[in-house]
Structures are given as C-alpha cells and as structure tokens.
C-alpha cells in the first residue's frame with residue numbers, strides 16, 4: 527500500500543515535472559497540477575514553472591490527439607494547416623523561427639488517481655480517460671486541435687463534430703457544444719493562469735451546428751481578478767460568416783491540493 531502511495535506521488539511528479547513528498551499523515555502536495563498543457567504562466571498569482579518533462583507517466587509514447595488523422599475532412603485539414611503555418615515564421619535569409627501561435631498537444635489521459643486523497647479502484651485507474659478524448663473510433667466524437675496565441679491572450683480551436691455527438695436530428699447536441707467550449711476556454715485559462723477549474727459557464731446558442739461540419743471555437747481573455755480568470759468564447763462557421771454559439775466563462779485558480787481534498 528505504502529509502495530503504491532509512493533508510485534502515485536512519483537507518477538504525479540512525472541506528470542507535473544515538480545516534486546511531491548509523502549508526509550506522516552499521507553501525501554503532501556506542494557506544487558500545482560498540470561495535465562497535458564505546458565503552463566508557462568506569467569500570472570502574478572501562480573508560481574508554477576514551465577514543464578520540461580513529458581506529461582505522460584507511462585513508458586509508451588502517448589498518442590497526441592491534436593494531430594491530423596484519417597477522419598479529418600478537407601476543411602479540417604485546411605484550417606489545421608493554416609494555423610499550423612502560423613506557428614513558425616520565415617526569417618530573412620532563410621530559416622524559420624517560432625511564430626505567435628502554438629499548437630497545444632492533447633492526450634487522452636490525465637492522472638490515474640482521483641480526488642479525496644484516495645486511489646481510484648483498479649478498474650477506474652485503468653480506464654479513466656479525458657472526456658473529450660475517450661472515443662476510440664476516429665472521427666466519431668470530438669476531433670479538435672487548439673492553437674494558442676499568448677501575446678494576444680487568445681486561442682482558436684478547429685473542431686469537427688462526429689456522429690456520436692448528435693442532438694437535434696443532424697445537428698450537434700448542446701451538451702457537446704458546452705463540452706468543447708469548456709475545454710477550449712479552460713485550456714486558455716489554464717494556459718494563461720496555471721491550473722484552474724470552471725466556476726461558471728454561460729452559453730447562448732444562436733444557430734445549430736450541422737453534424738460533421740467544422741467550426742472554429744475562438745476564446746479570448748477578458749480580464750483577471752485575483753484568482754479569477756474571465757474569458758469569452760464564440761463558435762463560428764469555418765469561414766466566420768455564421769455565429770453558432772457565444773459564451774463567457776469564469777475559471778478559478780486552484781492548488782492541486784484542491785483536487786485531492788487538501
């Protein structure tokens with residue numbers, strides 16, 4: 527049991543790239559949590575360092591779900607290529623340097639253990655997956671890639687909604703739209719402010735999203751106030767001519783201890 531505890535702590539350390547220790551009364555968790563996104567926070571409220579280690583605690587190479595796969599439509603690939611090209615800019619005399627945009631890698635597992643300081647059951651440990659990345663069939667659920675622009679404090683997600691996300695006939699379920707909005711706004715908030723949790727999400731659905739279509743999910747920082755990060759979000763058609771959904775989100779910065787019942 528004790529060994530399992532140490533493995534958990536070691537695993538978390540590998541995920542976060544920071545040190546964990548076990549105290550007399552259980553696990554002492556000092557740093558903040560990271561789950562896949564490299565936080566390089568300029569926030570005055572966080573002290574987290576940029577991650578330098580793989581977010582994957584297992585020996586095999588994880589699949590990066592933000593990379594193109596066979597299910598991506600031509601439109602999805604075109605938009606991916608468009609934003610990916612902005613991640614590098616050409617310099618005079620040849621060569622390239624980093625551009626203002628960055629593609630955020632995305633994995634289907636976060637950590638193997640859950641809240642309350644207790645380990646999950648073995649079944650859950652083995653099977654727990656990030657909600658949006660847990661459908662094995664490519665193209666069936668959420669196909670998306672997030673690009674962030676730190677200077678402009680915003681990000682854009684290219685999202686293709688698969689057949690399992692149907693709500694009204696032939697259109698995307700409102701809960702699935704809320705999910706992708708939560709993911710994109712949450713990613714932006716954590717990218718800018720470090721680990722956060724969604725405190726409030728307010729959504730206005732303006733026009734239905736056809737199933738299988740590709741839309742853009744834009745999210746921008748509105749303001750920060752202490753531990754609170756306020757963001758806005760718009761879901762538009764790929765060419766920007768149609769507004770599908772608008773949202774605002776409030777994210778509250780947390781210490782990893784919050785997730786572990788500390």
Ligand SMILES: CCCCCCCCCCCCCC(=O)SCCNC(=O)CCNC(=O)[C@H](O)C(C)(C)COP(=O)(O)OP(=O)(O)OC[C@H]1O[C@@H](n2cnc3c(N)ncnc32)[C@H](O)[C@@H]1OP(=O)(O)O
Nearest residue numbers: 561563708709712713716721722723724725726754778780
């Ligand atoms: C972990 C993240 C991983 C990210 C990985 C990226 C990839 C995945 C991305 C996926 C992303 C998916 C993400 C998800 O799905 S996260 C899952 C969904 N969210 C939750 O389960 C959160 C549940 N709630 C809580 O845990 C706590 O309530 C939190 C942590 C939010 C605050 O509890 P805490 O005890 O810490 O703080 P506090 O209560 O002192 O409040 C602090 C301040 O905030 C203000 N306030 C609080 N709530 C509200 C509210 N509803 N409206 C307006 N204001 C509110 C409050 O007045 C105060 O303001 P002020 O008095 O200081 O001015």
